[in-house]
Amino acid sequence: MSFLFTPLAALAGTAGLLAAGTCLLSLHNSRQPGSRWLTWLMAAVALWGFGAAMELSVQDVAAKVVWSKFEYLGTLTTPVLFMLLAADYNRLERLFRRRTLALLFAPPTVCFLLALTNAWHGLIWTSFTPSPAGHNLLIYGHGPAFWLGVVGYSHLACLVAGLFLLRALHIFPRQYRGQAWLLLAAALLPWAGNFLYLSGLSPLAGLDLTPLCFALTGVVLALDLFYFKLLCLVPIARAKALEAMGDGVLVLDPQGLVVDANPAAGQLLGQPTLSLIGQPLPCPALQAALETADAAPCEVVVSGTRFTVLDVRLHRLHEGDLTLGRLMVLRDITEKRLTEAALFEANWALKARVEEVQALQAELHEQVVRDPLTGAFNRRHLEETAATRLAQGRMSAAALVLIDIDRFKEVNDRHGHATGDAVLQYLTALLQDSTRTDDIVCRIGGEEFVVLLPGTHAEEAIEAVERWRQRFSQVPPEAGLPFEALGFSAGITLFPLHGQHLQTLLEAADTALYAAKRGGCNRVCLAPLPNQSATVPAR
Structure with a gap:
């Protein structure tokens, strides 16, 4: 399952966090009238918002549908819970009987089951189309059960909630009416967001602003319930x-x-x-x-x-x-300041620990991608870095050089493996000293090396490799090696002329290297171009 985090996903996640925070606030004030239904309402909106954030983050259509089904836990219950909150405001206790609650939640339950089994009947969703607006949005085609059971019943519940609030405007004393108007205005926010989505007038095709609107409504409700004491004004001396x-x-x-x-x-x-x-x-x-x-x-x-x-x-x-x-x-605020001081110290300790872990990770990564004998990069680094740069088109041209030390087995047999190791280290130092910062020098096994030269064409590559070969063939006394001359053979391939993938280039370079060996060793050959039948000696 691949993810693409977008600003819209962040917006939906923010709506979920806002609703979750309001839910916790309401739970903390559980003794306040109306807090029970506000808690459930904000919990449903939080599920809706978090589900929407995940649906906007995943890229696979099937995964988006799965998260849409998760969203329906909040989508289908939110309007009913909002109606029950408005009923609580009107002191309509008969609506909170178990049988009545079961009847009210029956249609959402049926619609949720239809959403879970939509693949069998298509009554909720009929199609899934990527939005032309981009942003990882998906446009859902809707079936009859969606319009009747989801939209119809949800809007009916919100309409009844609005009527309950209008009723409160007439039966409550004057000092309460401003608060009821505030609730009524808050109730219009989700209607507006859902209307934009269903009518196709949303700023981005496929974007549903309803969960964010419900989260804002919840904040207004919480302020009115717990700050302005909407459901109870208890005179306190x-x-x-x-x-x-x-x-x-x-x-x-x-x-x-x-x-x-x-x-x-x-x-x-x-x-x-x-x-x-x-x-x-x-x-x-x-x-x-x-x-x-x-x-x-x-x-x-x-x-x-x-x-x-x-x-x-x-x-x-x-x-x-x-x-x-x-x-x-x-x-x-003593505890607050002591907590802040402890938190500050903990943050510094954590920061130091993180820096230590990052340093260890960097050191470990170096150990993983470096050849322990020569310090050159290894085949893993070549495959991870060079292959990625070639595949992503980050280089318009490049040369890949495959080098093999001539008669290296004789060096090991006559002078011992310690001398052979010193030769490998000497060649590595020579190559690293002779290449640029962006060039990649790798030992891929035994006496074989690969050098990747980004932005280098044929003539430039041949000249560079010839310089390396000549330097390698003239061993200075300070190198501490028991011979005065060494040699290597090299095969050169060009990107993208010989191939666009690392493995293809390595195969072509191996062919050129074989030709250099067959031609007498201690020489450089360029791999044949697609319209040539034989390798080209560099010199």
Whole structure:
């Protein structure tokens, strides 16, 4: 299964993450009215979004169909769950009986089974066509079950949800109606996205924006449910709210004396709450924050019974132009800062570990692609690098040289394998010193070497190999070898004249090398061109 990650796949994945985050938020606020159905709704949208991301990432049509079937878990249940959320808003408890829920989810269940077995009947999808817009999109042809069971039932459920919200506009008090309008506006987003998809007016043919629209709708619902308290407005006395707050609250007069404080403030400052009243701020760091920070948030460190880092926010209390005092809100962020410090240290340790692993991987890769005796690249590197560059057309022209040391067996027999190894190392150093950065020098076995010369034509290749041969035939004393002359035979092939694949070039070079050996050794031959019948001696 091949993957192609596109911006559209990222967009669908973002929709899934957005829905999953809203689902977790709703689950965290599970005691809030309406949170149960919002949790299920966002879970379905998350499945839809993640399925869409995978469908937009895989390239095989069969794999796309499999992920489309996975998407249908969310596609078919999302409208019903949205209707149930709207029913919960209207306190329609009779819709939540088990029998009623089973009836509501029966059509989606049937449609999902039809999607799973679509290959047998084609009632959901009739065809699969790559989108002309590209982006790895697929256009689905739809059958009668899709239009009736998927589109028809889903739109009916969304319509009923909209009617429930309209009903709430009339029966709820005025202070609730703005929130119902917000829900109704959010409900229109998926309709708009699905209309663009079904009508073919989507910006890209085959792109379904519905899961993203539902994810945005979920965010609006979460804000309305948990921030604006859409389903319940419980009046809480301000004094009780102040006492119950986890953040410390200090009310200061214009002179900076504490006139009121909640229990949390006393706990954060390590003093009884009543002892704070009528006194200046007990901590010099807070006093400095009061004098310098004004309304800007700041952080102070309080040293008392324990090390504490406080986030301090100041708000002016005024009536018209008259300043009555200031409100100081204290939040304990010690754990957050300690966690951040630990995370920072862990990140540095992880970074060092990653760099160590990368260095080890690079070293291991070098060991895998290098000949341990000579340090030249080996056949594996030649096959991986040269074959890939030739196949991808990254070279307009190239020469491949196959070199074999003449009478190397005699060297080993007369002087020993240590001397033979030194000859191999000497030739490797000569070739690496005489080639360019982009050239590839490989020892492919025994006394055979391959040199790939990108961007090199016949005459240039012949001249280069002749220089190597002449240098190799004149062994300098500092080389430490027990003879003054060595020789090699070489066969040259040209890309793309002799072939466009590595194996073809190697075979042609081997033929030319054989001709050089047969011609007396210590010579260079060019492989015959397609219209020639014999190899061409280089010199």
